[in-house]
Amino acid sequence: MRTTDDQPAGGKRRGRRPAGQDTRNALLDAAREVFSESGYEGATVRAIAARAGVDAAMVNHWFGGKEALFARAVLSLPFDPQTLVGTLVEGDVDTLGERVMRRFLTVWDATAGGAFPALIRSLASHDKAAITLRDYLIENILNRIIARLESDHPQLRAGLAASQLIGIGMVRYVAEFEPLASADVETVVATAGPTMQRYLTGDLGLPRSNYDADRH
Template sequence: MSPAKQSAPVKRRGRRPAGQDTKTALLEAAREVFGEAGYDGATVRAIANRAGVDAAMVNHWFGSKEGLFAQAVLELPFNPAELIETLLDGEPDTLGERIVRTFLTRWDATAGGVFPALVRSVASHDQVAHALRDMFLKQIFSRLAGQLGADRPELRATLCASQLIGMGMIRYVAKFEPLASTDIETVVTAVAPNLQRYLTGDLG
C-alpha cells in the first residue's frame, strides 16, 4: 500500500473544499469552541480542526477570528419579531411563565446555544457586552415592556434581563446543581413569578 493511501484514514475529518459547506462547518465549530473556551481561549487552529478545514479558511471566509466570532456568536440566534409575537400570545399575567419556558426550551435544545460563548467572552470583548444588551434589552425586554404599557419600562427591562442572564449563566455556564439539571417546568414555577413582577407588578 502506498504511503498516501496509508495516511489518508488518519485525517481528522478530511479537508473540505473551500465552498459554502466550509463556511457552515466553521460557524458550527466556532460556536462550540467559543462556548467552551470564550473568545480569548479559542484559537483559529482549534476551530479549523474542529470543522475539519484548513485554518486559512477562517481568513478566507471571515477575515479574522474576530470576524468569525461576530458571525458565529454576536448575530442574534432568533428572529426578534417572531419571538415577541410568540411571547405576547396569551394573557399578560402569564407572560413570565411563557418567557422562562420559551427560553429554557430553546436553550436546553442546544445546551445554551450561543449564550455560554457570550458569557465566557464578556469580560474580554467589548462587542459581547453590546450584543448582550442588544439581545436582551433592545430586542426583547424593552419591546415587551413597551407593549405592556407599564411604568418605568427601562428599569423593568433591565431587571428582566438580569433574571434571564443569571439563570442562563447558572444553568449553562457555571452549571450549578441542582438548577443545571432541574426540569423546565419546575424552573418555570420557581422563577416565573419573579419575572412577572418585574414586568407588570409594583416595583416599589
C-alpha cells in the same frame, strides 16, 4: 464594491463556496467571529459575508437579516426576534413571565446552552461581548415586549428581566450550580417565572417620587 460568492468585499478570493447547507454553516461560523469582535451594532452583514466568503445577499437568503442571524449564531435562538415577541405577548399577560422563561430555557436546553456559555464567560473581559448581549437581548427582545405592555419604567424593567434570564443562564449552563443546573424546565419556570413576571408587569416597589417622575 460588489461581492460575489467567490470574491468577498476586500478583494481576497477564497474560492466558491458550495451552495446550500455549507454556505449557511459558513455564515454561522463567520457571524460568531464577527459578532464577538465587533458587537451587535458594529457587526455588518457585509463584514460577516466577507468573512464567510459569500455574497452579502446570502445572509438575507438564509436568515432574513442580521437580527435572525445573531439569534442563530450567538444566542442559538432558532427564531426571528420580531416573531418571537409577537408570540410571547399573545395570551394572558399574567403568565407572560412564565412564557418568556420557558421559551429561552427550552431553546437553550436543547443545545446545552448553545453559544450562550461562551458569551457569558467573555463578559468580564470583553466589553464588546457585553454590548452584544445587551443590544440583542434588551434592545431587540425585552424592550419590544415591554413596549407592547405599556408598563411604567420600561428601561428599568427590561434591565431587570435581562438580569433574570442571564442569571439563570449563568447558573444553569456556565457555573452549573445544582440542583438548578439539572432541574427540569417546568421547575425553573415555576420558581423563577413569578420574578420575571414582577419585573415585566408588577409593582417594582419604587418610591412614589421615582414612580411619578419616571413612568416612561
